[in-house]
Amino acid sequence: MEIKIIDNKKDFLNLQTEWESLQCIAEDVTYYSTFQFLYEWYTNLANQVNTKLCIVCVFEKNEVIAIAPLMIEDKKYLLFKATVLRFLGRADLLTILIDKNVKRQAVLKKIFEVINKQLQWDKLELTHIAAHTDLAHFCFKSELYNDALANLGENPVLSISDSLEFPAYKKQFFKKNINYYRNKLKKDLNANLEVVGGDTELNNISKIHIDRNSDSKTRRSLFEDDNTFAFIKTLYKSKELTLTFLLKTEAGELISYATCYLFNGTLHNWNTSFNLKFKDYSAGDLIYFEMINYVFENKKDIKRIDFGAGRYAWKFRMTDTFIPTYKLNLNNKESKKIHLLNIYDKIFKIGKIILQ
Numbered sequence: 001m002e003i004k005i006i007d008n009k010k011d012f013l014n015l016q017t018e019w020e021s022l023q024c025i026a027e028d029v030t031y032y033s034t035f036q037f038l039y040e041w042y043t044n045l046a047n048q049v050n051t052k053l054c055i056v057c058v059f060e061k062n063e064v065i066a067i068a069p070l071m072i073e074d075k076k077y078l079l080f081k082a083t084v085l086r087f088l089g090r091a092d093l094l095t096i097l098i099d100k101n102v103k104r105q106a107v108l109k110k111i112f113e114v115i116n117k118q119l120q121w122d123k124l125e126l127t128h129i130a131a132h133t134d135l136a137h138f139c140f141k142s143e144l145y146n147d148a149l150a151n152l153g154e155n156p157v158l159s160i161s162d163s164l165e166f167p168a169y170k171k172q173f174f175k176k177n178i179n180y181y182r183n184k185l186k187k188d189l190n191a192n193l194e195v196v197g198g199d200t201e202l203n204n205i206s207k208i209h210i211d212r213n214s215d216s217k218t219r220r221s222l223f224e225d226d227n228t229f230a231f232i233k234t235l236y237k238s239k240e241l242t243l244t245f246l247l248k249t250e251a252g253e254l255i256s257y258a259t260c261y262l263f264n265g266t267l268h269n270w271n272t273s274f275n276l277k278f279k280d281y282s283a284g285d286l287i288y289f290e291m292i293n294y295v296f297e298n299k300k301d302i303k304r305i306d307f308g309a310g311r312y313a314w315k316f317r318m319t320d321t322f323i324p325t326y327k328l329n330l331n332n333k334e335s336k337k338i339h340l341l342n343i344y345d346k347i348f349k350i351g352k353i354i355l356q
Helices: 009-014 016-025 035-048 104-117 134-140 166-173 178-189 202-212 226-235 276-281 283-297 338-355
Strands: 002-006 051-053 055-060 063-068 070-077 080-087 123-130 149-159 192-196 242-248 254-263 266-274 304-306 321-331
Touching: 002 104, 009 035, 016 035, 016 063, 035 226, 055 104, 063 104, 070 338, 080 338, 104 134, 123 134, 123 149, 134 149, 134 321, 166 283, 178 276, 178 283, 192 283, 202 226, 202 242, 202 254, 202 266, 242 283, 254 276, 254 283, 266 276, 266 283, 276 283, 283 304, 321 338
Parallel strands: 080 123, 266 304
Antiparallel strands: 002 055, 051 070, 055 063, 070 080, 123 321, 149 304, 149 321, 192 242, 242 254, 254 266
């Protein structure tokens, strides 16, 4: 196996064809590890953090068989700075892409040899590693990485089986009064569902989301950041990989929405909100009701809904299954900042316990 490390934007772009071929034949890949998502993230948002590319590519017989999409971030801690090696981008369910037809654990061993022997870093911090993936298995069975792998959170998911139909699902997971609110919305506002791909509704949903978060003291809408919005707009140029569900009045006013990425049969719901004018209609619940109903009607194309990271009770009211995620946190024993980082980790851990 031969190794090449990509550290500049030009070579990153030149990797597009091989990356996109690999993401079609790799195990465990979600939309958040695709070339489109990560290249556009780097183009639009990497300048907000002090980072440089560090994409590890593995070749066999001149063909790319694996890509570890990594970056090095110069991060400020309390009273010191350290270099952190982490996944490229900020998203859920991140991974290393590996051709499913090769010996994947052997490839991972090679990649981590490169990480340990060729790359310069103070802390290795790989987050949102999904359970039951090759990467998680590699870390769990490793004497070096097992203790460094800790639970991070959960992604609630709903698998759409061929045997399950929406009426049975609805009876188990939705409250009985959902029909009341649905009928009331239809009677009062003649509301209808629209499902669109692409960016035609982005400006409308951004206004709803900004307004919905305007009274929050701790949370701002992501649409208020110009660079983030530019990143989203670029992704939403693709009608095939984006899907937005909208409840609208007869007059066309937006009641609520749920917007998603669609990749490899999984619908990643990453953002939702509702118009405050219609909060008494249970508009937030209704948009999920309509979205899930749509997915059941299109189960040939959509096999799973990913409700995104975050242990919110309302997500678990729609499913009883979830994907555990992990964080690999390892301080480099060869780093001059090992003691400072160990102290920081202990303080951070104590702080989390106190806050709980």
